[in-house]
Amino acid sequence: MQRLLQAFTSFMTRQAVRPVDHVAVSVSGGCDSLALAFVSQSYFKPNCIHALTIDHQIRPHCSEEAVLVTKILENNNFNLHRCLKIDWHNEQPTTNKIEHRCREERYKLLLDYCNDNNVKILLTAHHLFDQMETVLHRFQMGSSLNGMKGMEPKTTFKTHPNIYILRPFLNETKKSLQEICKEKKVNWVTDYSNFSPLFTRNCLRHILAHNPVLATDISNGIFFLKNFTHETQNQVNEFLRTHLVLEPEYGYYYCPVSTISKLPHPIILRIFTHLSSCLIHGSKHFLKIGAARVYRNLFHPNIEKPIQKTTITSDVIATIDRSSGVISIGKTRCLEKTNIKIGETKLWDNRFEISLKKQDMDTPDSDETYIIRSLSPREQKFVFRAVRRIKATKLPVIHYRFSLPIIVDKADTIVYMPHFFYRDYNVNAVCECKFVPHPRSMHTLRKSKKFERRRKYVADDEFHMDF
Structure with missing residues (x-):
């Protein structure tokens, strides 16, 4: 217990997690999740741990096991405990997809709870053998090099980017986690579906359990990868x-x-x-x-x-x-269409932030809805006619022009082409378009010298072109 607590404390220190921070712990009732709950209890302050148990509603005794886990946690002074049930809406997944669907629904419930209760950290009890099972499973599925290095100690989900999932036991064996439960004199819950040969992970788990040399080699291979x-x-x-x-x-x-x-x-x-x-x-x-x-x-x-x-x-x-x-x-293209009104700002295709700002404040507000869509190839001729009139100095590579946004009315008539400086002056608004880089590409945002000096263009009030 003392060694694991030291390793746990060192991990939390590296991740900048303080004892006063609120965390959620996924507790299934197995020895590994219970060991994580007990070690967390020794590090975090009282009432900072949200112990969460998932009732999958699939096996016959799921609800009984969830009640048993609740009693174990209550007897060990876990004040904040919730049992979350998966509602399948009478459409339980088939056997070949049951593991994947259960994982999706489980994380959805856990992350939604964290989001609703302002908890930014979710702890899971994945250990070394889980890591090796994951690597073997991904190897079987033809994973890339990134996948073959196994689970990361800190990850996020795209649906909840502000909640971090931490796995502090990835370097610990299952035996060391069982010793903590024995020290606490707690009988953990055994999920007998983990021994079923119908699931790939169970077969891999059986292979690793009976081949300790293979398990050691895989562990060294994960470190190398x-x-x-x-x-x-x-x-x-x-x-x-x-x-x-x-x-x-x-x-x-x-x-x-x-x-x-x-x-x-x-x-x-x-x-x-x-x-x-x-x-x-x-x-x-x-x-x-x-x-x-x-x-x-x-x-x-x-x-x-x-x-x-x-x-x-x-x-x-x-x-x-x-x-x-x-x-x-x-x-090269974007099939997304987004509605926008004057006075609104919309993010189109997760790449362009488009605003329609009212120009003449004395004019009554208009409730007309416009549509943001991409430029189509049939409008290429119209683009070149507009470009010749305004003498634009730079255009993107031709293959990428059709992924640029334009704004049309309900009759599909172009009213704004922000990248080509075209607008319909009958519309009482100014269109502003700004490219928003993906968060992963922020370190690549380095402007070329030819684009540092922005083009200066004074719009010709008489410029209007019908299409």
């Missing part, structure tokens, strides 16, 4: 910081071909994957496949072409211009 991934990511971050440019008006990236081509193949693939994730505001498994295709087509083409493009995902495309020696990566 973590260090290797950390060093690789440092090289990626250094390149993003020093050589990559994010065009701050149109929202695409570019860098010299000569610089990126000198990097090792795995580093280039990680750069492409990183940029694609930032542009589509998410992470998808097929990104690494698209990144490999881009690398093959751009740097090792069968026919040398002066300008070549290749798709990373359905929305992200890489274009290489060998004459200028520049490679650029941007989004």
Whole structure:
């Protein structure tokens, strides 16, 4: 108990978690979660621990086990305890998806409780054998290098980015956690579904339990992969910081071909994957496949072409211009449509913050609703006509123009094209458009010299073009 408490205290100190902070502890009733609750009780102040138990409502004795866990916690002076039940709405998941669905619903309940009660930290009792099971499972599923390093000690969910999930026992064995429960003289709850061969994780758990040498080798391999991934990511971050440019008006990236081509193949693939994730505001498994295709087509083409493009995902495309020696990566389209009224500000496609500000305050307010959508290829001719009239000095790469926003009325007539300085002066509002980078790309936000001096354009009051 004393050794685990010291390790737990050291972990919390590194994560800047104080004994007076409110935390939620996921307590299923097993030896590992009960050990986490007891160790947390020795570190945190009274009434700072929210012990949460999930009643999955699937097995016949789930509710009885939840009541038993409640009694154990009450007998050990846990004042803040809640039992949260999963409501399946009479649609329980099938056997092949039951583990995944239960995990989703479990974390949803835990994170929603934390959000409602202003708790910023959720503790889970994943231990070393859970880590090894996760690595083997991801290896079986064909995971990337990031997945093979296992669970991180500190993570967040996209649905609740302000709540941190901490796993302080990732380096501890299950046996050491059982000793704490024995020391407390507590009989933990045994989930017999953990021994069913119907689930992949249970089979992996059985293999590890009967092959201690394999378990040791996997543990050493996880440590090696973590260090290797950390060093690789440092090289990626250094390149993003020093050589990559994010065009701050149109929202695409570019860098010299000569610089990126000198990097090792795995580093280039990680750069492409990183940029694609930032542009589509998410992470998808097929990104690494698209990144490999881009690398093959751009740097090792069968026919040398002066300008070549290749798709990373359905929305992200890489274009290489060998004459200028520049490679650029941007989004090619957006199917999202957003309604906006005068006086409102909307975030469109998670990339552009668009505002319609009323221009003449003496004019009565209008309740007309406009639509933000992307530029379509059939409107390309109209764009060039507008560009010639205003003599714009810079346009994005042609493949990325159709991901830029325009504002239309209910008749689908264009009223604003913020990137091309076009507006309908019959509308009593000024449109402002600002690119909002993805949080992961903030360290790449370095303006090029050619964009530091913003274009000055005095609108011609008579300029209006029908389409």
